[in-house]
Amino acid sequence: MTTKTLTCIVCPVGCQLEVTLDEQGKVQNITGNTCKRGYAYAETEFTNPTRTLTSTVKLTGSDTDILLPVRTASPIPKGKLFEAMTVLNQITVSAPVKIGDVVCADLVGTGIPLVACKNVG
Amino acid sequence: MDFDTQKKLVIVGGGPAGLAAALEANRQGIAPDDILIIERDRELGGILNQCIHAGFGLHMFGEELSGPEYSGRFIEDVKKAGIGYVTNSMVLSVSDDRIVTFVSPEMGFVRMKAGAVVLCTGCRERTRGALNIPGTRPAGIYSAGTAQRFVNMEGYMPGKKVVILGSGDIGLIMARRMTLEGAKVLRVCELMPYSGGLARNIAQCLDDFGIPLYLSHTVTEIRGTERVEGVTISKVDENRRPIPGTEEYVECDTLLLSVGLIPENEVAKSAGIQLDRVTGGAVVNQYNETSVPGIFACGNTLHVHDLVDFVTKEAYMAGASAAKFVQNGGKFGEDDKDCGEISCRATGGVRYIVPQKIVKSTKAPEELKFFFRVDNIYKKVKIELRCGGETIKSVSKRSVAPGEMESLVLNAADCAKVYDKNAGELEITLVQNA
Structure with a gap:
């Protein structure tokens, strides 16, 4: 049995969680969370840690904006963040574009789409 | 002072504070074309346009939006309501009789008499x-x-x-x-x-x-x-x-x-508005009104916030107050007689309080909200609001830190207690080892 501490990133409270793992690295017990989401976070953090990626892609056809802010529609595996960034660097979107428009349907094989975060044009 | 044109409400700055103040004033009955938001940048949205990371809107919408998504909702509402705005436009000064001088590519050099002004000029970086x-x-x-x-x-x-x-x-x-x-x-x-x-x-x-x-x-x-x-x-x-x-x-x-961030108050200074030496923002009463009648302040220009959600809520208050001021001819209520003031003093580990003063009327208010910051990290403390020798409200906290804005809300009964004390001062203080 080992105990690890981590900071919950689900909300701005930032609870300090204590996670007890067995020899196989399976989560046995979680304390310190003040809500259910904290428990779920700690579980995925030790099995398949994920993060929401926010960045920009190139934008054409707008008088004001040359970059379009984008985000992954849901968190993607943490290990794929940099691979995703190299894909984002190749994407060009043309205005007009609306919040929620899908910019890339399946980002780096995650099945998770990349969506626009700003209304332009 | 001379002026060229008039509006019921002029809002200086089209960031989250300005957008929310405009929307609330409109909801309270100020016609959309009687409102003008003056924005310096090429578009509305303020600093949120560059805050592309997620984490905004947990309190307002129950979800974590990116900055442009958060401001986008308010921009959409402002446009839908038909509220007036100009971009690429710079306010040069506001006089103490609320003449707003600004330059705009479309309108040129303008001196606009405003029924009320809300300052939403945000902050600058050190x-x-x-x-x-x-x-x-x-x-x-x-x-x-x-x-x-x-x-x-x-x-x-x-x-x-x-x-x-x-x-x-x-x-x-x-x-x-x-x-x-x-x-x-x-x-x-x-x-x-x-x-x-x-x-x-x-x-x-x-x-x-x-x-x-x-x-x-x-x-x-x-x-x-x-x-x-x-x-x-x-x-x-x-x-x-x-x-x-x-x-x-x-x-x-x-x-x-x-x-660090410093409230931007060049425009406020031009109107001769009294500033708080700790916050760097205006001294305001519970209506978010500055020392100059009819000029209001909210958002990071008043004190630097941690969360935009709280800026929005503060701006709703300022917008509602400004609307009331315009509609009631410079009064906030029918029973608004000069009944004196209560000044709010930050003591014992509390660095500042907003609002800095409470303007009394004949009847005690239904609610009073105070926002403040502490000067250090403290564990196990009580936050106490005292008035006239009595502790009116006490809240226990596991820990407080300078990086997190604290708030204290008095309900109608507590407000009545404060009024009954007839004291010229109230204080918010930290008591250790609760």
Whole structure:
């Protein structure tokens, strides 16, 4: 049995969680969370840690904006963040574009789409 | 003073505060074409346009939006309501009789008489000059917010090997952003023995990418002739003075400064508005009205907030007050007689309180809200509001920190108690070891 501490990133409270793992690295017990989401976070953090990626892609056809802010529609595996960034660097979107428009349907094989975060044009 | 044109309500600044103030004033009955938002930038939305990371809107919408998504909702509402706005337009001054002087590409040089003015001018970043960091003056030193605008809106990378001074949320967010865009962030230094940023930002912006955080460290020299070549970093003692012999030279081409925000109040000063020396913002009453009648302030121009959600809520209050002021001919209620003031004093570990004063009327209000910050990290404290020798309200807290704005709400019964004391002053204070 080992105990690890981590900071919950689900909300701005930032609870300090204590996670007890067995020899196989399976989560046995979680304390310190003040809500259910904290428990779920700690579980995925030790099995398949994920993060929401926010960045920009190139934008054409707008008088004001040359970059379009984008985000992954849901968190993607943490290990794929940099691979995703190299894909984002190749994407060009043309205005007009609306919040929620899908910019890339399946980002780096995650099945998770990349969506626009700003209304332009 | 002469003027060319009139509006019932002029809002200086089209960021989150300005947008929310305009929407609320409109909801309270001010016609959309009687409102004008004057925005300096090329578009509405303010600083949120460059805050492309997620984390906004948890309180307002129950979800975590990126900055442009959050402001986008309010911009949409402003446009739908038909509320007037001009962009690329700069307010030069506001007089104490509410004549707003501004320049605009479409309207030219305008002097506009306003029934009420809401100041929503946001804040500015502290710079190298404010810190007096010794050394040369090469290119490659940016405030974190400037770098954020370059990367997220203008499409420039400020540098490749980066040291960040200051571990507030903007510094942490930029550490991650620069890393994702291919820079190497060597370290984040923090003068204080604790970070001013959220714990989760240390986890997801630094720990995720293996960026070290050096607490109780500062930059003591900048080197480089044309471009930054490196910085010297020193450990500091408990009085925040660099400790000789702890210097370490770090080679880098960029230094980002995330060392605090200061309310922007040049326009407020032009109107002769009284400023609070601690917050750097205006002194206001519970209606968010400044010392000049009919001029209101809200958002980061009043005091620097941690969460935009609270800016929005504060701006709703200011917008509603401004609407009431216009509709009731300079009064906030029918029973609004001159009944004196209660000044709010921050004591015992509380640095400041907003509002700084309560204007009394014949009847006690239904609710009073106070916002404040503490001057240090304290564990196990009671926050007490006292008036006339009595503790009116007491709230226990596991811990409080300067980086987190605290609030205290008095209900109708508590407000009545404060009124009954007939005291000219109330105080909010910390009591330790509760």
